[in-house]
């Protein structure tokens with residue numbers, strides 16, 4: 001998937017609401033393909049790094065899935081929006097190889113479609129509110145009803161939709177065609193070298 005000298009062969013751009021399982025699913029893909037050929041990139045990585053530095057916060061906890069980051073989420077969203085208004089590609093540019101785990105806005109996806117039209121595949125991870133609650137989610141006004149969570153709810157036809165629920169087909173089964181595409185991309189990359 002990662003083209004070391006040329007362009008990436010495939011960019012899977014994942015989106016999904018809080019606690020839908022974006023990190024879980026993208027980690028699974030990376031484990032299957034190997035981290036030497038598949039990088040998982042979080043648009044929120046550089047955002048959190050810069051935000052932590054400016055505010056004297058713990059980056060590891062902001063990158064994790066616990067309560068710490070939720071205390072700062074609303075302010076991080078605003079802070080990130082101001083940066084994106086100045087430059088919509090600011091965070092996307094840093095994520096140009098492999099699997100992107102957290103597109104949240106149409107502008108994120110549009111950037112990948114315009115820069116990598118042939119390689120970009122959009123993937124939505126979906127879970128019911130009940131399941132997300134079991135994973136620690138609870139509705140927070142100003143976050144769950146705003147663009148960061150809802151920006152991709154209705155305006156996009158995703159290439160793939162993954163249902164991350166215990167009563168859905170296994171992730172292994174649902175991810176099979178995506179992994180097949182990724183394995184083909186890895187072979188193409190190997191042929192380039």
Ligand SMILES: Nc1ncnc2c1ncn2[C@@H]1O[C@H](COP(=O)(O)OP(=O)(O)OP(=O)(O)O)[C@@H](O)[C@H]1O
Pocket residue numbers: 016017018019020021022023024025065135164165
């Ligand atoms: N299929 C699954 N089986 C078991 N645990 C899961 C599954 N999917 C997600 N989880 C667990 O649910 C929690 C939330 O998942 P994850 O962090 O991947 O969600 P996310 O969409 O990345 O959330 P956020 O937007 O808050 O970063 C994690 O503890 C994760 O391990």
Ligand SMILES: C[C@@](O)(CCOP(=O)(O)O)CC(=O)O
Pocket residue numbers: 018043044047062063064069073076077080102104148
């Ligand atoms: C501030 C923000 O990047 C936080 C994302 O955190 P996470 O992907 O839920 O771990 C969300 C956003 O950019 O709107």
